[in-house]
Amino acid sequence: MSALQLPDELFAGDVALSQRDGHLYVEEIAATELAARFGTPLYVVSERALRANAREWRRAVAEAWPEGPTLVMPSLKANTSLALRHVLNAEGLGCDVFGLGELELALRCGVAPRRLSLNGATKDTATLTRAVAAGVRVTLDSADELERVRAVARDLGRVATVRFRLRPWLAGSEAPSDFFDDLPAYLSVHDYRAGMPPEEVEASLPIALGAPEIEPTGLMAHVSRQTVELGFWAEHGAAMGRTAAQLSRANGGWRPRELDLGGGFAVPRDPTARALPRRADAPPAPSPAAYLGELTGALRAELRAGGLDPAGIALEVEPGRAVYGSAGIHLATVRHVKHQARPLARTWVETDTSETFLADTMIERNGWTVLLAGALDRGERAHAAITGISCGFDVLAEAREMPRAAAGDLLAFLDTGAYQDTTASNFNAMGRPATVLVSGDRAEVVKRAETLDDLLARECVPERLLPDQATAMPPSTDRTAPVTQRAASEAR
Ligand SMILES: Cc1ncc(COP(=O)(O)O)c(C=O)c1O
Structure with missing residues (x-):
């Protein structure tokens, strides 16, 4: 899919985006109106799309796993906007959190502790204490962490609910990883430190089962968005089933209460790694039902083959990008x-946004679908690259033939609802853009743009370094105006 082109099927199945008289609409509001009201650059999220994604994942996992209860737990890291999390609470979704900050956000948003999973590398005592005290499930990353949770639980006089995070061996699939030029996905999973190898889980489970202060409820594994090849996802389900059955046999018929298959499912238009030649024209990603069919079919078969009846075991998934991603667009002005x-x-x-605000341009080598939001039907063409405003190369779309853009045109980058706001930085002292939530014909700011005062708030210049007159910053401008938008309006 190329930048600024509009294939007929672009909005197929999209409940938020439509084309009306050459204009891009988000639900009932034209993107040009959003830009005029809130300025650019701007993140925009459709509540209707977010709810639709939540419901589709809930339905798909329930249909694929009639054996037991199911729970969808989108990762908060994909988008930490509290308003969006409140929407997902209302849709009955749980939540995966990483570290103390995300745990605190989720608890303050009212996510029920039992519907939370705390992930994290080398979680410290403060983090473990907060989780155990609140009754949040701790997803263990090492045998060492098990010992630290035990100590925390004993100190608190509580029973800690834990699950073991596996680093699974999926060598049955040769699919290449989309994160690398030449590494198979099954090895890429082992190039990432999170989780425990099966042997470590085997050694730790008996310890957990024998510890009165620990309640081990099951297993979790997250293999991330390595590939969209379904054979790899079947391997993932199979490995989970094999490991669970083997642990059951080795531990007197222990039955996991829950198995969590993590996230990593692509959004339908799937911008990930489109800079790779083999991904440039890749078809749309598998549907939630297709992913889950592969996962659960293989999981069920391996559980049964290993003598562990799946009936009653709860199944969980943690789609982050797949819930938030397609609900968001990013607006920028040429x-x-x-x-x-x-x-x-x-x-x-040259636009007023940046790879700094669309960081997966660099991190995951995304190829964004970019539209001329106020002129979807423009026929005139030119060979050009779309660039950002930072001092980096800041190429947001590689040079190619595209509809001719001119100063003042509004660009919409699609599928930016996951990870773009949470990974944005203040490079070049740029304030991060606001997020607006659209619901029907209503648009509300749910995260305001950063002001210069926000940027300066962390600075501490020792008195001795200041010039006599004391101020390091001339107070000549309105420092509470959003940094990027003020700069944009000055330039026009
Ligand atoms: C433990 C865990 N679960 C789920 C996710 C969500 O991944 P994605 O957004 O690719 O679905 C992540 C992302 O890093 C993760 O670390």
């Missing part, structure tokens, strides 16, 4: 189109 004839012929469509 400020200038710059041409260079020699020594390299270049046309740069």
Whole structure:
């Protein structure tokens, strides 16, 4: 899918985006109206799409696993906006959190502790204490962490509910990892430190079962968005089933109460790794039902083959990007189109956003679907790259033939609802953009843009370094105005 092109099927199945008289609409509001009201750059999330994604995942997992209860637990890291989390609470979804900050956000948003899973690398005592005291399930990352949870539980006089996070061996699939140029996904899973190898879980489970202060409820594994090849996902389900059955046999018929298959499911238009030649024209990602069919079919078969009846075991999944991603778009304004004839012929469509605010351009080598939001039907074409405002190369879309963009045009980057806000930075002293939630014909700011005062709030200049007149910053501008939007309006 190319930047600024509009294939007929682009909005297929999309409950939020539509095309009306050449304009992109988010639910009932034109993107150009959102830009005029709230400024750019801007993250926009459709409540209707977020709810639809939540419901589709709930339905798909329940249909794929009639054996027992099911729970969808989107990762908070994908989008920490509290308003969006309240929407997901209302949709009956649990939540995966990583570390103390996310745990605190989820608890303050009212996510029920039993519907939370606390992940994290080397969780410290403060984090474990908060989780155990609140009754949150701790997903263990090492045998060492089991000992530390035991100590915390004993100190609190509580029983800690824990699950073991597996680092599974999925060598039955040769699928290449989309995160690397030449590494199979099954090895890429082992290039990432999270989780415990099966032997470590085997050694730890008997200890947990014998500890009165610990209640081991099951297993969890997250293999991340390595690939969309369904054979890999079947391997993931199979490995979980094999490990669970083997642990059951080795521990007097222990039955896990829950098995959690993590996240890593692509969004339908799937921008991930489209910079890789083999991914450039990849078809839409598998549906939730397709992923879950593969996972549960293999899981069920291996549980049964290993003598562990799946009936009654709860199944959980943690789709982060797949719940938030397609619900969001990012709006940016073209400020200038710059041409260079020699020594390299270049046309740069210069925008007021940045890879700093669309970080998966770099992290996951995304190829965004970019639309001319106020002129979807523009026929005139040009060869150009879309660039950002930072001092980096900041190429948001590689040079290609696309509808001709001009200063003042509004661009919409699709599928930016997951990870773009949470990984945005303040490079070049840029304030991070606001997020607006659209619901029908209503649009509300749910995260305001950062002001210069926000950026300065962490600075502490020792008195001795200040010049006589004391101020490090001339108070000539309104420092409470959003940094990026003020800069944009000054430039126009
Ligand atoms: C433990 C865990 N679960 C779920 C997710 C969500 O992944 P995704 O957004 O790719 O679905 C992550 C992401 O890193 C994770 O670490």
